[in-house]
Amino acid sequence: MKKLLFSGLFVALLLAGFAQKPYKVMFYNFENLFDTIDDPEIYDSEFTPGGPKRWNSVKYGKKIRNLERVLFDLAAMDKNYPAVIGVSEIENRSVLEDVIAQPKLAPANYRIVHYDSPDARGVDVAFYYRPDVFKLEGSAAIPFTMEELPDFRTRDIVTMWGTIEDEPFYFMVAHWPSRLGGKEASAPKRRRAAEIMRRAADSVLAINPATKVVMMGDFNDDATDASIVETLGAAGNIRKIEPGGYYNPYIDVLKAGYGTLAYQDAWNLFDNIVVSENLATGSQGELKLQKAPGARFYGNIFRTPYMIQKEGQYKGYPLRTFVGNNFQGGYSDHFPVYIYIGK
Template sequence: ITPAGPAIIGVSEVENRTVLEDLVKDEQIKGYNYQIVHHNSPDRRGIDVAMLYNPRMFRVLNVTHHTLVIPNYESFRTRDQTCVSGLLFGEPVSVIVNHWPSRTGGQRQSNYLREAAASLSKHIADSVLAVNPNQKIIIMGDLNDDPFDSSCAEILGAKKNEKDVEKGGWFNPWWQVLDDGIGTLAYKGQWNLFDQIIVNYNLTGDDRSTFKYFKCKVFNDIPGMKTLEGDRKGYPLRTYASGVYLNGFSDHYPTQIFLVRELKTK
């Protein structure tokens, strides 16, 4: 996030590129000239992940797409993971945009699918680090798991406390946010925080001569995004509920992180 708007925006459940083209032309944001990274995934529902970026802040150098393959499950189809590498205000940064498999059929029964997705994200990141051990990497998206679930905490190994992150590891700031009772989606009075932005070791620490993680926020305070009454009061305002059109944005709140770097003066 910058004073001139987000430098990078990751999105999930995108139907097609046309939706994104319409979005970046919206009167409220068209002045930012957001560019699109999009790829048609093999997902059975026809939904994809994508990334928008402000070309004045981020310059794309390389894009790769990675398909999640589940052994002995040949018919399985889900969203590809998209890795975008480039220069954020001149610094090398890679962003892996995700939408991990859902909990359809039950959390426990489907857990192995999200663990496999976490393994793929880690493999992509490790491949980037093999080329440049100092690369700053961000994993973002709807992970369909909470920060404490095995996919995030064990397979990816993302830590709750920044001071516990070792070289090659990951910091998940959303763990504490969820502990504080704040989430991005809710069901029967229980909050979850599936929409996460996780940073690698190279984005942690106090040396701010280069970009470092600063803070995070659930984007839940914008008028029109929140249900104001009824048994879903405080929940994200959905587009539909029980077949009724509610004119809402989403059943998930967006999340954002802020990176900070010292301003170099002459």
């Protein structure tokens, strides 16, 4: 009973403290959040009770509770639920609903923006948003198209627009094509994804230069790779960004040796949040990018000991749900990233 009373009081304190805090904007790769039902329209049999991973309601429930734990602990860190959360590697709207229906997340009253994408595995990207902070005006999915590969199927780019404190915002979330076949061989696909996002962002700013653009996602490239720095045009020096340009705070984070996923004992930073110059510098309106108290960087990575593999071949890596077909009961193979926006 005391534990329940404490939990209820803590949630009340979270809600009471919302207006006093800068807003968090977050991205998290949920790593293969599939339901247990076989969908004949997609290649999801791996994540079914009869598949090689023996994916069932017990394992699914564990995964959902793990995601609840991460999202709530990030909120509890400064008594502030994220205002906007971009997510990737989710199968459908139903799994999104299951996450935010969990007891510790339900008080945030999250809403969902989701579109089914043509990805062969059936994984999509989506948004959660708090309607008390972000006033949604519209949303759309932008398909990935590439003239040289007319039959290539991958995730759409999901967009939504509206206002925060009456200032216009345009959010984009994406999961760019993977490095399957090698980084260089697959690079044109990611450059094309970057080109699509940049053109959409530029079009929005051309209509209303006061709109604050936020591009986020698992880009399957590091913050310093050409697809992000050159094609997307995301620069790493906030003092040198010109009007109409874009700033990526995760360039500094990567150069300092931090990452969001590990591969062959090296860290990568594929998870990025890129913002337009007017949000980075506050050149228009009052809301702008802020650093967390005591932080070195504008970009943040959320990692806690329980999210890290403690032993074995992958010691020190993110504690994932599976290694091969062996259930680890973990969280994701990526750490989430987040930024602060405030006055």
